[in-house]
Amino acid sequence: MSAPAVDLRRITKRFPGVIANDEVDLTVERGSVHALLGENGAGKTTLMNVLYGLYQPTAGTVVIDGEERAFDSPRDAIDAGVGMIHQHFMLVEPMTVTQNVVLGNEPRKWGGLAVDRQRAREEVAALADRYGFDVDPTATVEDLSVGEQQRIEILKALYRGADVLILDEPTAVLTPQEVEELFGVFEELTDAGKTIIFISHKLSEVTTAADEVTVLRDGKNVGSVETDDVTDTELAEMMVGREVLFDTDKPPVEVGSIGLAARDLVVEDDRGVSAVDGVDLQVAEGEVFGIAGVDGNGQSELVDALTGLRAPAAGRVYLGDADVTDAPRRQRIDDGMAFIPEDRQARGLVMSYDLTENGLLGSQRDPQFGSAGRIRWDDAEAHAEEIIEEYDVRPADTEASAESLSGGNQQKFIVGREFARDPEAVIASHPTRGVDVGSVEFIHERLLALRQAGTAVLLVSSKLDEVRSLSDRLGVMHDGELVDVVDPETVTEEQLGLLMAGERPPDVPRAVTRAGGDQ
Ligand SMILES: Nc1ncnc2c1ncn2[C@@H]1O[C@H](COP(=O)(O)OP(=O)(O)OP(=O)(O)O)[C@@H](O)[C@H]1O
Numbered sequence: 034m035s036a037p038a039v040d041l042r043r044i045t046k047r048f049p050g051v052i053a054n055d056e057v058d059l060t061v062e063r064g065s066v067h068a069l070l071g072e073n074g075a076g077k078t079t080l081m082n083v084l085y086g087l088y089q090p091t092a093g094t095v096v097i098d099g100e101e102r103a104f105d106s107p108r109d110a111i112d113a114g115v116g117m118i119h120q121h122f123m124l125v126e127p128m129t130v131t132q133n134v135v136l137g138n139e140p141r142k143w144g145g146l147a148v149d150r151q152r153a154r155e156e157v158a159a160l161a162d163r164y165g166f167d168v169d170p171t172a173t174v175e176d177l178s179v180g181e182q183q184r185i186e187i188l189k190a191l192y193r194g195a196d197v198l199i200l201d202e203p204t205a206v207l208t209p210q211e212v213e214e215l216f217g218v219f220e221e222l223t224d225a226g227k228t229i230i231f232i233s234h235k236l237s238e239v240t241t242a243a244d245e246v247t248v249l250r251d252g253k254n255v256g257s258v259e260t261d262d263v264t265d266t267e268l269a270e271m272m273v274g275r276e277v278l279f280d281t282d283k284p285p286v287e288v289g290s291i292g293l294a295a296r297d298l299v300v301e302d303d304r305g306v307s308a309v310d311g312v313d314l315q316v317a318e319g320e321v322f323g324i325a326g327v328d329g330n331g332q333s334e335l336v337d338a339l340t341g342l343r344a345p346a347a348g349r350v351y352l353g354d355a356d357v358t359d360a361p362r363r364q365r366i367d368d369g370m371a372f373i374p375e376d377r378q379a380r381g382l383v384m385s386y387d388l389t390e391n392g393l394l395g396s397q398r399d400p401q402f403g404s405a406g407r408i409r410w411d412d413a414e415a416h417a418e419e420i421i422e423e424y425d426v427r428p429a430d431t432e433a434s435a436e437s438l439s440g441g442n443q444q445k446f447i448v449g450r451e452f453a454r455d456p457e458a459v460i461a462s463h464p465t466r467g468v469d470v471g472s473v474e475f476i477h478e479r480l481l482a483l484r485q486a487g488t489a490v491l492l493v494s495s496k497l498d499e500v501r502s503l504s505d506r507l508g509v510m511h512d513g514e515l516v517d518v519v520d521p522e523t524v525t526e527e528q529l530g531l532l533m534a535g536e537r538p539p540d541v542p543r544a545v546t547r548a549g550g551d552q
Contacts, residue, residue: 035099037063037099038061038063038065038098038196038197039059039060039061039084039097039228040061040095040099041059041083041094041095041096042093042095042096043056043057043058044056044057044059044095045091045092046080046083046088046090046091048437051437052252053076053252054076054080054083054090055251055253056092056093057076057252059080059254059257060257063226064224064226064227065223065228065229065244066219066223066231066244066245067229067231067243067244067247068232068233068238068239068243068245068246068247069230069231069232069233069249070232070272071248071249071272072250072272072273072441072469072472073439073441073442073444073445073469073472074427074428074438074439074441075250075251076251076252078201078232081117081199081201081230084110085104085110085199086105086107086108086110087106089103089105097115098114111193111194111195114194114196114197115199116191116193116195116197117190117198117200118186118199118200118203119201120201120202120203120440122183122186124182124186126173126174127174129170129172129173129174130157130168130170130172130173130174130177130188131154131170133189134157134160134185135153135157138192138193140153140156154170156192160188160191161188163225164218164221164222166184166188166218168181168184168185168188178211178329179207179328179329180215183207183211184218187222191227197228198227198229199231200229200230201231201232202231203233204238208327208328208495209497209526212238216241216242234441234467234469234470236265236269236470237265240264240265244259245257245258245259255271256271269470272469272471282481283503284481284485286319286484286487288319288320288505289317289319289487290317290318290353291316291317291318291353292317292318292457292458292488293315293339293352293460293489293491294314294316294350295312295313295335295338295339295348295350295351296313296350297349298311298338298345298347298348298350299345299346299347300335300345300346302334308333308334308513309331310512310514312331312335312348313515314491316489316491318457318489319484319488319489320484320489320505321480321481321503321504322489322490322492322505322507323492323493323503323504323507323521324491324493324507324508325500325509325529325533326495326510326533327495327533330510330511331514332493333462335493336375336462339491340370340374341357341364342362345358352368352370352458353368353458357370366395366454369455369458370457370459370460371456371458371460372459372460372462373448373451373459373464375462375463375466377444377447378443381443381444382394382435384434384436385434387432387434387435388420388430388431388446389413389414389416389417389431392416392420392446392450393408394450395450395454396454414431416453418431419453420446420453423449424448425445425472426442441468441469444466444467444468445468445472448476448479452479452483457489458491459483459489459490460491460493461480461490461492461493461494464476464492464494465496477502477503480492480503481503484505492504497526497529501521506519506545507520507521507524507544509529511532511533511534511535512535517532518543519542519544520542520544523542524541528540528541
């Protein structure tokens with residue numbers, strides 16, 4: 034039998050005060066798809082960063098194709114045939130597909146004096162063709178959908194000779210259709226002898242797309258199993274070490290008056306084009322209003338306008354009875370608006386601050402933490418400790434900087450901080466993105482507890498099962514418009530998919546309006 038494509042032997046990686054990987058073994062056979070699963074902070078990204086040469090292990094050996102390797106940088110890993118596709122793409126948007134794919138490795142002509150553009154185009158087209166990728170090498174990257182951009186990243190790795198492809202949560206930003214396409218790409222690649230390792234939090238995707246799965250817990254490998262031999266429930270238990278319930282219990286709630294509303298809202302994007310085109314919506318106290326849609330159909334701009342990050346070009350925003358259209362963000366927070374942003378690193382946290390400081394963000398003027406501009410740091414620290422404990426943020430250290438936390442733990446901290454404000458209205462944008470199953474369950478429970486307590490919740494999510502199970506009414510956004518408001522319980526996945534694609538399927542069940550006031 035040939036040597037495995039990847040063989041990690043007793044990899045240990047320590048950071049100050051943390052053992053991120055603790056003698057982890059991982060064997061991945063050539064031509065297979067291997068999933069890496071584990072709670073937030075379990076050490077998945079760290080292990081892959083070791084394999085990709087971004088980190089040097091404290092101890093242990095990396096063996097590729099039977100050959101022991103020591104990578105000092107990703108350059109070494111790429112030379113050994115290991116490529117990595119990060120969650121945040123590293124493409125140059127104004128450039129073409131071809132320019133991006135060959136970037137840094139351009140074929141040359143005239144004795145190396147000039148880039149051979151024609152050859153570059155031909156090579157990229159041939160590569161795309163070989164793996165069945167439907168891409169136009171002359172297209173500009175910024176005009177492509179997220180799924181297409183991801184395929185360009187994969188092409189880039191293949192162009193550099195990758196035999197092993199590592200993908201960090203590749204499905205987090207994709208629509209259900211794009212996820213299917215990506216899994217099709219996985220098949221093409223493995224048929225051609227490539228090896229794929231992907232990190233995921235979605236159990237159903239792991240069992241669908243992977244041949245084998247390895248579960249990490251607290252930095253250790255707790256088991257590698259073939260996906261044919263394991264159920265979602267068993268995997269969840271391996272991850273968290275306890276039973277995880279998948280049912281969301283949503284008790285009936287008596288709704289109150291309007292907690293959050295938008296009227297005829299028009300919002301322009303960064304290029305001055307209308308991204309939100311006359312949206313009307315009302316969220317009652319005690320109601321979860323979900324918004325489903327393919328990313329990039331105006332959801333982000335809508336959320337920006339509601340939270341005060343972007344001034345609308347027309348229309349009004351209301352928090353309770355108050356018109357807050359022109360109110361600064363700070364005032365909206367003071368008036369009871371909590372916000373879980375889509376981009377947690379840019380808008381949810383200050384990455385270089387520690388958790389005590391991050392726990393204060395938005396509450397600096399709250400008398401709970403001081404007066405006359407002086408902050409009582411003991412109280413601020415106690416507050417951060419409460420969030421850490423309640424939301425199981427790891428490491429449980431108020432002095433840890435936000436940037437030293439894993440992505441999912443950063444998210445849990447933001448959610449904890451925002452929910453602790455006891456808000457009148459919550460705007461939650463992809464609140465469980467990158468969060469492990471145990472924590473997803475917890476965040477869902479807390480969202481429903483807020484609903485129970487009479488908070489108006491606007492939930493934007495690209496996870497259809499999430500918006501369907503939590504929402505009382507579900508709006509679908511397409512091309513800047515709220516094209517329909519449907520009953521999340523009875524609408525079918527197919528109807529939703531069509532609405533999200535801008536079509537008008539028949540017999541869509543309309544949502545029943547229960548909110549007070551006119552609708
Ligand atoms: N650069 C760093 N400095 C200090 N600690 C770090 C650093 N990178 C990761 N860690 C710590 O190592 C542990 C593992 O983190 P890692 O990002 O590998 O987890 P993960 O399994 O990928 O989590 P998630 O699912 O949340 O992305 C965590 O405790 C994290 O706080």
